[in-house]
Amino acid sequence: MRRVLPFLMTLLIGCAGQTSRKPPIEIFADMDRQPKYKTQAAGAFFADGRASRRPVAGTVAQGQLKEDAIFYAGAEGGMYAGRNPLPVTRDLLVQGQERFNISCAPCHDRAGSGRGIVGARSMWLATSLHDQRIKDMVDGELFDVITHGRRSMPGYRFQTSEQERWAIVAYVRALQRATSGTLADVPEELRQELR
Numbered sequence: 001m002r003r004v005l006p007f008l009m010t011l012l013i014g015c016a017g018q019t020s021r022k023p024p025i026e027i028f029a030d031m032d033r034q035p036k037y038k039t040q041a042a043g044a045f046f047a048d049g050r051a052s053r054r055p056v057a058g059t060v061a062q063g064q065l066k067e068d069a070i071f072y073a074g075a076e077g078g079m080y081a082g083r084n085p086l087p088v089t090r091d092l093l094v095q096g097q098e099r100f101n102i103s104c105a106p107c108h109d110r111a112g113s114g115r116g117i118v119g120a121r122s123m124w125l126a127t128s129l130h131d132q133r134i135k136d137m138v139d140g141e142l143f144d145v146i147t148h149g150r151r152s153m154p155g156y157r158f159q160t161s162e163q164e165r166w167a168i169v170a171y172v173r174a175l176q177r178a179t180s181g182t183l184a185d186v187p188e189e190l191r192q193e194l195r
C-alpha cells in the first residue's frame with residue numbers, strides 16, 4: 001500500500017499534461033486569476049480601450065515635483081552643473097564610498113582604475129576614472145554619466161537616487177584627488193620623511 005498510495009495520488013493530481021474542455025479541478029487555486037490588468041493590456045472600462053492611464057495633464061504626483069534642475073538632472077539650460085549641489089561632508093563621502101563600491105567597483109575597481117572584476121573576466125573594459133579627461137569633467141557631467149550611462153556603460157538611475165549619485169560624484173572626486181597629489185600637498189616639515 002505504501003507504494004501504491006503515492007502512485008494513486010500522482011494519478012489524481014498529475015494530469016496537467018492532458019487537454020480537456022472541462023474546467024480543471026483546482027485544489028489550490030493559488031493566484032491563477034486576479035482582477036487586474038497587466039502592463040499595456042487592453043481594457044473595456046475606458047473609451048480609448050487602454051488599461052494603462054496617462055497622468056492627468058497639468059498635474060504632478062506627490063513627491064515627484066523635480067523642479068531643481070541642477071539637483072535632479074545635473075544640468076540647467078543645456079549646461080552641466082559645474083559643482084556638486086550638495087555640501088561635501090564626511091557623511092556624504094562615506095555614503096558615496098558605500099554606493100561606489102556597490103554600483104561602480106565591479107567594473108571600475110574600488111580605486112577607480114577601471115580594472116574591476118568584470119573587465120578581468122570579459123572584454124568589457126571600463127575607463128579609468130583617473131584619466132585626465134575624466135578629471136577635467138565638471139561634476140554635472142559625471143552625474144550625467146552615472147544617470148544615463150555612456151556608450152558601452154549602462155546608466156544607474158534605477159539603482160541609485162539623485163542624492164546617492166551626487167554622493168558618488170563627491171567620492172569619485174576624492175578618489176581622483178588621492179592619486180594626483182604632488183609634493184606641494186605635503187606639509188613642509190614632513191617632506192624629508194618621503195621616500
Ligand code: HEC
Nearest residue numbers: 103104106107124125126127134145146150151152153156
Ligand atoms: C557594468 C560595468 C560598469 C559599471 C557598473 C560602471 N561603469 Fe562606468 N564605464 C563602464 C565602461 C565599459 C565604460 C567605458 C564606456 C565607453 O567608453 O564605451 C565606462 C565609462 C565611465 C566613465 C567615462 C565616460 C566617458 O565619457 O568616457 C565614467 C565617468 C564612469 N564610467 C563612471 C562610473 C561610475 C561613477 C559608476 C558607478 C555609478 C560606473 N561608472 C559604473 C562600465 C561600467
